[in-house]
Amino acid sequence: MPPNENDEVTCVKTVPNMISLFRICLVPVFVVVYMSDTNDIKVIPALVYAIAAFSDFLDGYIARKYEASSKLGRFLDPFADKLMTTTVLLCIAIDGIIPFWAVLVATGKELLMAIGGLILHKVAHADLMPANMLGKTATVVFFLVCVTLMLFRKIPRAVAIAMISFAIILTIFSLTSYFQEYIEVMKNRKNDQTRRDSFQQ
Numbered sequence: 701m702p703p704n705e706n707d708e709v710t711c712v713k714t715v716p717n718m719i720s721l722f723r724i725c726l727v728p729v730f731v732v733v734y735m736s737d738t739n740d741i742k743v744i745p746a747l748v749y750a751i752a753a754f755s756d757f758l759d760g761y762i763a764r765k766y767e768a769s770s771k772l773g774r775f776l777d778p779f780a781d782k783l784m785t786t787t788v789l790l791c792i793a794i795d796g797i798i799p800f801w802a803v804l805v806a807t808g809k810e811l812l813m814a815i816g817g818l819i820l821h822k823v824a825h826a827d828l829m830p831a832n833m834l835g836k837t838a839t840v841v842f843f844l845v846c847v848t849l850m851l852f853r854k855i856p857r858a859v860a861i862a863m864i865s866f867a868i869i870l871t872i873f874s875l876t877s878y879f880q881e882y883i884e885v886m887k888n889r890k891n892d893q894t895r896r897d898s899f900q901q
Contacts, residue, residue: 716759716768720776723755727787734791734850742850745791749850752784753843781839782810788846789864797849797857798864805868809875816882834877838870 726748734745759777763769789803845867849860 716763716773717770717776719755719759719762720773720780723752723759723780724776724783726752726755727783730784730787731791734795740853742853746847746850749784749788749843749847752780756781756839778813782814785839785842786810792846792849795853797853797855797860799861802861802864802868806871809868809871813875813878816879834870835874838867838874841870842867 730745730748730752733748734742737744756777759773763773763777786803786807789798789806792798793800793803845863848863849855855863
């Protein structure tokens with residue numbers, strides 16, 4: 701019996717989602733290897749984090765190249781990223797390399813983005829917005845800063861704070877750009893609704 705084309709499309713669409721799930725599974729792995737690694741240079745935790753970052757690139761690449769994007773994937777991908785980023789920051793803070801306020805600020809930004817995405821989906825019935833260029837840049841900077849802090853743990857605390865602060869400032873700018881896009885989508889939604897009401901009258 702020949703394979704059904706719809707089955708093939710469904711199969712392709714599940715690949716990015718499986719990669720996102722794999723990235724979520726890496727979160728407890730990272731915690732275990734980070735907390736159990738007594739070396740001054742956290743090579744293995746940094747490697748786990750790098751694998752997670754590569755999987756983020758991979759699932760996005762597959763989704764775009766094969767048009768395998770799905771509603772579930774648009775939720776799983778950012779959720780996996782936020783979970784891993786928050787976990788990495790928390791571990792580094794517990795290690796005394798960065799202050800806990802950095803974790804709180806970064807987590808607050810992620811919560812605001814999640815709430816905005818939920819409102820956008822429920823009220824405007826729109827899909828979650830994909831990452832823009834500023835958001836992608838902030839993600840890359842965050843990754844590089846965290847890996848640097850893991851591999852060079854004897855960096856002066858003031859320098860470490862400056863590095864993580866720069867990364868957080870970038871994420872705040874990306875949050876601002878997301879909210880500008882969010883407001884634009886909501887305005888368009890309101891205008892569309894007004895035109896439909898006028899037409900019905």
